Amino acid sequence: MSTTSGVERLYTKGRARKILVILSAFIALLTTVVVSVSLGSASPGFMEATQVILSRIFPFAGIDPGSKIAQTIILDLRLPRIVLAIIAGAGLAASGAAMQGVLRNPLVSPYILGISSAAGFGAALAIALGIGVVVQYEGYIVVANAFIFSMLAMLMVYGIARLRGIAPESVILAGVAVGYLFSAMLSLVQYIAPEWAAVHAVVFWLLGGLSTAKWENILIVLPLVLVAIPLLMRHSWDMNVMSSGEEVAMSLGVNPRRVVVICMVLGSLVTASIISFTGVIGFIGLISPHLARMIIGSDHRFLLPCCTVIGACLLLASDTVARTVMPPVEFPVGIITSLLGVPFFIYILLSRRRQSWG
Amino acid sequence: MGLKLEINNLSFSYNGFPALEGVKLELGPGEVLGIVGPNASGKSTLLKCMNRILKTKQNTVLIDGKDVGTIGLKELAKMMGYVPQSSRNTFPFTVFDVVLMGRRPYIQWSLGDRDKEIVAQILEYLGIGNLAMRYFNELSGGEQQKVIIARALAQQPQILLLDEPTTSLDIRHQLEILCILRSLTQNKHCSVIVAMHDLNLASRFSDRMLILKKGCIFAVGNPESVITEENIEAVYGIKSRVTSSVLGRPQVTPLASETNSMVNSLLPKIATKY
Numbered sequence: 001m002s003t004t005s006g007v008e009r010l011y012t013k014g015r016a017r018k019i020l021v022i023l024s025a026f027i028a029l030l031t032t033v034v035v036s037v038s039l040g041s042a043s044p045g046f047m048e049a050t051q052v053i054l055s056r057i058f059p060f061a062g063i064d065p066g067s068k069i070a071q072t073i074i075l076d077l078r079l080p081r082i083v084l085a086i087i088a089g090a091g092l093a094a095s096g097a098a099m100q101g102v103l104r105n106p107l108v109s110p111y112i113l114g115i116s117s118a119a120g121f122g123a124a125l126a127i128a129l130g131i132g133v134v135v136q137y138e139g140y141i142v143v144a145n146a147f148i149f150s151m152l153a154m155l156m157v158y159g160i161a162r163l164r165g166i167a168p169e170s171v172i173l174a175g176v177a178v179g180y181l182f183s184a185m186l187s188l189v190q191y192i193a194p195e196w197a198a199v200h201a202v203v204f205w206l207l208g209g210l211s212t213a214k215w216e217n218i219l220i221v222l223p224l225v226l227v228a229i230p231l232l233m234r235h236s237w238d239m240n241v242m243s244s245g246e247e248v249a250m251s252l253g254v255n256p257r258r259v260v261v262i263c264m265v266l267g268s269l270v271t272a273s274i275i276s277f278t279g280v281i282g283f284i285g286l287i288s289p290h291l292a293r294m295i296i297g298s299d300h301r302f303l304l305p306c307c308t309v310i311g312a313c314l315l316l317a318s319d320t321v322a323r324t325v326m327p328p329v330e331f332p333v334g335i336i337t338s339l340l341g342v343p344f345f346i347y348i349l350l351s352r353r354r355q356s357w358g
Numbered sequence: 359m360g361l362k363l364e365i366n367n368l369s370f371s372y373n374g375f376p377a378l379e380g381v382k383l384e385l386g387p388g389e390v391l392g393i394v395g396p397n398a399s400g401k402s403t404l405l406k407c408m409n410r411i412l413k414t415k416q417n418t419v420l421i422d423g424k425d426v427g428t429i430g431l432k433e434l435a436k437m438m439g440y441v442p443q444s445s446r447n448t449f450p451f452t453v454f455d456v457v458l459m460g461r462r463p464y465i466q467w468s469l470g471d472r473d474k475e476i477v478a479q480i481l482e483y484l485g486i487g488n489l490a491m492r493y494f495n496e497l498s499g500g501e502q503q504k505v506i507i508a509r510a511l512a513q514q515p516q517i518l519l520l521d522e523p524t525t526s527l528d529i530r531h532q533l534e535i536l537c538i539l540r541s542l543t544q545n546k547h548c549s550v551i552v553a554m555h556d557l558n559l560a561s562r563f564s565d566r567m568l569i570l571k572k573g574c575i576f577a578v579g580n581p582e583s584v585i586t587e588e589n590i591e592a593v594y595g596i597k598s599r600v601t602s603s604v605l606g607r608p609q610v611t612p613l614a615s616e617t618n619s620m621v622n623s624l625l626p627k628i629a630t631k632y
Contacts, residue, residue, distance in 0.1 A: 253435030
């Protein structure tokens, strides 16, 4: 049976190549972290940044901890921002990949269920009108509002789609409808807002950004993302199987409706928790899955990890550019993600001979 | 080895439109059952009721005496393989990956060496080992059909359901596929239920045949008793001559006269419109 082992060997080789791709993406991410931590409008460069970080990791090694200012800049400004960029990029990308996979639609992003408009509406209520739905604590009114309305949107979509049996098309259509509803209410809030400054603040929130990154916020988002992404990955096989349609999925022992609901809920939770802190960061959740699919193929077992790392890398790179390209002006990261990501995406699209959507 | 499939008084309707009525059937281990019947007679519906894709009333479909509704999807997927009428993947997967999906009911978290081994063996058995790393969507219809059968075999089922597996294939591939199915029942204690349109192929490869007409069983039995001139006229509304083929199976030659005259009487009416 020499040919049999030949087939297996070919498969194992392909698998090794995919693992190598994921490792390379990971190394690219680490490199971006190093670059990002060394760059900024303030002075600390690579050497000083390394010093500060190493002295923190090995407190008794006698490394010079650097100046007070350098410590503050690295530890309280740059690092939390880098970490939040990684978490947000990873979470949005993984949610996007999972939702595209189960809904079998290339235009799906984590915002497909109307979450972005709902979060925007919630945030606008707090920013422009000062209305907090549940939490009244000053620092978290916007965050809590955004999150609560995202969840409300998700529940509405789920409720509507459930009546039609959770078919992908009904989920997508319900999501679009709910999205329009919240987007109309968002416009209404902006229209009746008493001050121009408030409207401006809402627009700025909607563009998304990581400048408000704080360790406290990271402690809230990180656990959720760390739990949800592996749970999504657990369903890689189901996503693969569902690519052949619902009936085939059932005949292979997978309940497609259940998988759609699980991925919808997990993806929405992750997305909502991220954008509640960062504002609506577009593009990453839509494009990272496509990039990953073109680079590593459609097998979700490899696609999801690859996509997660690519999303993190893409958002971190964009944010680094956003804060360093024209100091002291800082661009909204959403603008940079598209300006950087689209040419890269088109390049990959053209350089691949195979289509990633069958 | 070998599961017994029993269907008791099965009826099914799509939103009030009846598709099956009072179907009764038993299938023994190692049997090839051919289901024939005109379009919309309920062939596909019957197959989908058997493997829970369509929900049936309690105790109408039984596997080894157990109602399919009470068997988990995963457990059922280990007993029954399903080859649908047409297959398409939204995403490009290689042949190996597609066949690997058949191992889904057995895989918990990660893939074992045994799963890969089984897939490689099945590919070899069906003679498509050379296609393993090709993309499924880029294959010809005949090759795709073999891959899908390979996926169903990777489930290691004891009952294999196929919905018109030969419809879009050339004569050589038709024979190949049906020979593969026959060999399964001889070697593997697997029984096969195949819905098809080609009466002659069905009569050649089936142990037993079943004709459906408007959701009801019109006739069931060995090919000689089912494929008769009377039955074919009653079910399909055409005259035919049934002879014995060189292999000793009933062979249908449809006689064109009646359909021809029907077309001829319609033609002037259509023609005047243009």
